[in-house]
Amino acid sequence: MVKFLKPGKAVILLQGRFAGRKAVIVRVFEEGTRDRPYGHCLVAGLAKYPKKVIRKDSAKKTAKKSRVKCFLKLVNFTHLMPTRYTLDVDLKEVASGPDALATRDKKVAACKTAKERLEERFKTGKNRWFFTKLRF
Amino acid sequence: MLQKKSTDNINNKLQLVMKSGKYTLGYKTVLRTLRNSKAKLVIISNNCPPLRKSEIEYYAMLAKVTVHHFHGNNVDLGTACGKYFRVCCLSIIDPGDSDIIKTTGEQ
Numbered sequence: 001m002v003k004f005l006k007p008g009k010a011v012i013l014l015q016g017r018f019a020g021r022k023a024v025i026v027r028v029f030e031e032g033t034r035d036r037p038y039g040h041c042l043v044a045g046l047a048k049y050p051k052k053v054i055r056k057d058s059a060k061k062t063a064k065k066s067r068v069k070c071f072l073k074l075v076n077f078t079h080l081m082p083t084r085y086t087l088d089v090d091l092k093e094v095a096s097g098p099d100a101l102a103t104r105d106k107k108v109a110a111c112k113t114a115k116e117r118l119e120e121r122f123k124t125g126k127n128r129w130f131f132t133k134l135r136f
Numbered sequence: 137m138l139q140k141k142s143t144d145n146i147n148n149k150l151q152l153v154m155k156s157g158k159y160t161l162g163y164k165t166v167l168r169t170l171r172n173s174k175a176k177l178v179i180i181s182n183n184c185p186p187l188r189k190s191e192i193e194y195y196a197m198l199a200k201v202t203v204h205h206f207h208g209n210n211v212d213l214g215t216a217c218g219k220y221f222r223v224c225c226l227s228i229i230d231p232g233d234s235d236i237i238k239t240t241g242e243q
Contacts (some may be wrong), residue, residue, distance in 0.1 A: 001173050001200060002198070003173045
């Protein structure tokens with residue numbers, strides 16, 4: 001009886017191009033909107049996970065391997081698998097308004113900020129589960 | 137002896153819920169009620185496929201909802217609900233006059 005689909009929750013996408021990818025809920029639309037009359041949420045996820053960094057990598061190589069490709073998507077709740085993990089990354093600017101994904105350039109800008117946030121979180125070494133690829 | 141009595145009890149309580157309370161039957165709606173935190177109790181039959189059972193239990197763990205494993209298969213659970221079809225899992229939204237939630241919560 002506790003709502004668990006809240007911003008900051010780590011989820012796994014089950015359907016679509018990004019099936020099997022981990023994502024974090026940015027914004028929840030409980031009752032849906034006019035265009036999407038079902039419960040859905042805006043998620044920011046990892047299209048490309050950062051690669052495994054080993055000790056003998058040079059600084060340049062580490063920087064290259066720690067890069068992350070991000071995606072933003074409006075996903076139906078039924079196409080998500082919630083997990084017990086959370087990721088408290090400040091993605092408020094990403095979820096600015098209901099039109100954060102309206103036009104292409106807005107979406108690209110939002111994706112860029114999400115990418116920066118996720119990359120800096122990866123570099124701190126926290127939330128390691130989130131940045132490892134799910135093997136299936 | 138005691139086990140027989142408790143399964144009987146559950147059946148009676150379920151009957152009362154069917155009459156006076158709100159419930160949904162079936163996997164899809166059970167997940168939906170768990171997601172929007174309307175479910176108060178989830179009952180799963182014993183022949184539920186293990187992946188589906190784990191999934192429902194995981195959702196219920198996140199939502200802090202008790203899961204009751206019914207001592208019977210989906211045919212028996214359907215009969216216990218007074219339906220003529222099989223019910224693998226069901227979710228109780230509002231128990232009505234029944235105290236099923238309190239008693240299974242204690243167990």
